[in-house]
Amino acid sequence: MESKLNRLADGVLKRDIRALSRALSIVEDRRASSLELLKTLYPRAGHARVIGVTGSPGAGKSTLVNALIGRFRAEGLRVAVVAVDPSSAFSGGALLGDRVRMQDKALDPGVFIRSMATRGHMGGLAQASDDLITVLDAAGYDVILVETVGVGQDEVDIVKEADSVIVVLVPGLGDDIQAIKAGIMEIADVFVINKADREGVERLEREILAMLDLAAQAPSWRPPVIRTVATREEGVNELFSALSSHKDFISTAGVLAQRRREKQRQRFWSLLEEGFRREVRKRRLSLEREENLVQAFERRDDDPYSAAEELLSSFCGDGDPRGEGWKIGHVGVAVSDMEAASRFYEDAGLMRAEDEVVEEQKARVTFFPVGESRIELLESTDPSGPVGKFIAKKGPGLHHICIQVPDIEAALARLSSKGYDLIDRHPRPGAGGTRVAFIHPRATGGVLLELCEAAGHSR
Numbered sequence: 001m002e003s004k005l006n007r008l009a010d011g012v013l014k015r016d017i018r019a020l021s022r023a024l025s026i027v028e029d030r031r032a033s034s035l036e037l038l039k040t041l042y043p044r045a046g047h048a049r050v051i052g053v054t055g056s057p058g059a060g061k062s063t064l065v066n067a068l069i070g071r072f073r074a075e076g077l078r079v080a081v082v083a084v085d086p087s088s089a090f091s092g093g094a095l096l097g098d099r100v101r102m103q104d105k106a107l108d109p110g111v112f113i114r115s116m117a118t119r120g121h122m123g124g125l126a127q128a129s130d131d132l133i134t135v136l137d138a139a140g141y142d143v144i145l146v147e148t149v150g151v152g153q154d155e156v157d158i159v160k161e162a163d164s165v166i167v168v169l170v171p172g173l174g175d176d177i178q179a180i181k182a183g184i185m186e187i188a189d190v191f192v193i194n195k196a197d198r199e200g201v202e203r204l205e206r207e208i209l210a211m212l213d214l215a216a217q218a219p220s221w222r223p224p225v226i227r228t229v230a231t232r233e234e235g236v237n238e239l240f241s242a243l244s245s246h247k248d249f250i251s252t253a254g255v256l257a258q259r260r261r262e263k264q265r266q267r268f269w270s271l272l273e274e275g276f277r278r279e280v281r282k283r284r285l286s287l288e289r290e291e292n293l294v295q296a297f298e299r300r301d302d303d304p305y306s307a308a309e310e311l312l313s314s315f316c317g318d319g320d321p322r323g324e325g326w327k328i329g330h331v332g333v334a335v336s337d338m339e340a341a342s343r344f345y346e347d348a349g350l351m352r353a354e355d356e357v358v359e360e361q362k363a364r365v366t367f368f369p370v371g372e373s374r375i376e377l378l379e380s381t382d383p384s385g386p387v388g389k390f391i392a393k394k395g396p397g398l399h400h401i402c403i404q405v406p407d408i409e410a411a412l413a414r415l416s417s418k419g420y421d422l423i424d425r426h427p428r429p430g431a432g433g434t435r436v437a438f439i440h441p442r443a444t445g446g447v448l449l450e451l452c453e454a455a456g457h458s459r
């Protein structure tokens with residue numbers, strides 16, 4: 001499995017088209033191996049220049065991207081396209097609107113076109129597109145063009161993660177600034193007025209410039225406004241130069257490094273959040289429990305504030321949910337006949353370690369180490385002692401379990417804050433420099449629980 005994945009990653013790095021397509025599908029569908037693949041490829045990425053192209057449907061984004069591909073190819077750069085537009089004219093590497101020219105480009109090994117579904121992405125569309133970009137980046141594409149329709153928040157989120165963002169507008173759509181999401185104008189690094197062969201170019205340009213004048217006070221980068229006729233590749237050189245200037249600007253002003261840093265930070269958090277949700281569901285919040293809680297909220301028997309706080313502290317509080325640093329110190333078994341019971345454990349292959357009399361318990365104790373913990377057999381030396389009383393009342397059997405904790409005071413404080421019945425509110429000295437405390441069987445499910453902190457715990 002692993003070597004298969006390595007071969008796939010190798011194929012991606014060598015820009016083997018079939019391997020690349022497979023890897024992209026694995027990553028897009030978030031199949032089981034996708035994280036392993038991304039872990040392998042991530043260190044190899046980080047070189048590509050990512051350019052987002054957004055605007056309303058039919059604005060000419062695909063046509064413009066097509067023209068830009070040619071321009072970047074002329075510079076000897078390898079270009080990949082991610083089209084996140086369900087209606088995009090790119091499909092399977094062919095641009096339907098312009099088959100002949102696109103077929104040239106589809107045959108060009110320096111060009112790779114991929115469309116991405118807009119639905120059903122675990123962890124969100126922006127994350128999925130970002131993962132695709134990582135794969136293409138690792139595959140050595142110098143420029144990655146990401147086309148999205150600028151109508152939904154998801155699409156805006158995708159495109160704003162690009163190094164440079166082109167917002168494509170068309171004249172003659174009325175005085176509103178196009179059928180695009182509010183907020184998209186603010187993320188533009190370059191404005192394109194495409195279909196400049198149509199009426200209304202000046203008016204649209206005036207509107208954009210007026211908006212830019214209103215927007216930021218003394219912006220360090222003022223987005224240029226470029227007119228293009230994408231179908232005739234007019235204005236594409238100007239757009240290319242505008243992109244180059246923007247690239248220089250963000251590189252020298254440190255904006256690029258900062259954007260990328262923020263992007264990685266967000267990426268990290270979104271993976272953490274996704275993982276946290278999954279773990280909470282798995283370990284603490286079954287659908288059924290969630291439903292019960294919600295109903296309790298509805299009845300006002302419980303409130304979401306406390307429930308969330310409790311769940312969180314049970315998850316990330318002072319006690320690690322997996323009990324890391326905790327272990328079973330020993331299991332105490334009350335016996336009525338020490339020799340007979342010991343024989344069994346010896347016959348089972350354990351080593352009888354030592355015997356001692358514990359005055360406090362009025363009992364003789366025999367130890368059998370079991371890995372890092374041990375079994376302690378307790379035989380009463382006096383019927384009035386705790387072990388003697390235990391045997392008289394319940395007969396021989398499990399007497400107590402000792403859990404060794406890294407910090408006994410913290411463990412006791414936690415239990416006491418939750419109102420549990422502690423026999424010892426504070427630790428007392430135990431054998432061999434340990435500190436111990438007992439918790440009543442009422443609280444623990446019927447067994448006496450001893451907490452123990454090993455000797456030499458620094459405090």
Ligand SMILES: Nc1nc2c(ncn2[C@@H]2O[C@H](COP(=O)(O)OP(=O)(O)O)[C@@H](O)[C@H]2O)c(=O)[nH]1
Pocket residue numbers: 055056057058059060061062063064087088089097194195196197228229230231232
């Ligand atoms: N008149 C004119 N039509 C264009 C121009 N650019 C693109 N188109 C046409 O507009 C339509 C939509 O283009 P397309 O690139 O698919 O738009 P997208 O949805 O934004 O990707 C196609 O029929 C293109 O041929 C242009 O500059 N002028």
Ligand SMILES: [Mg+2]
Pocket residue numbers: 061062063085087088089090147
């Ligand atoms: Mg398109």
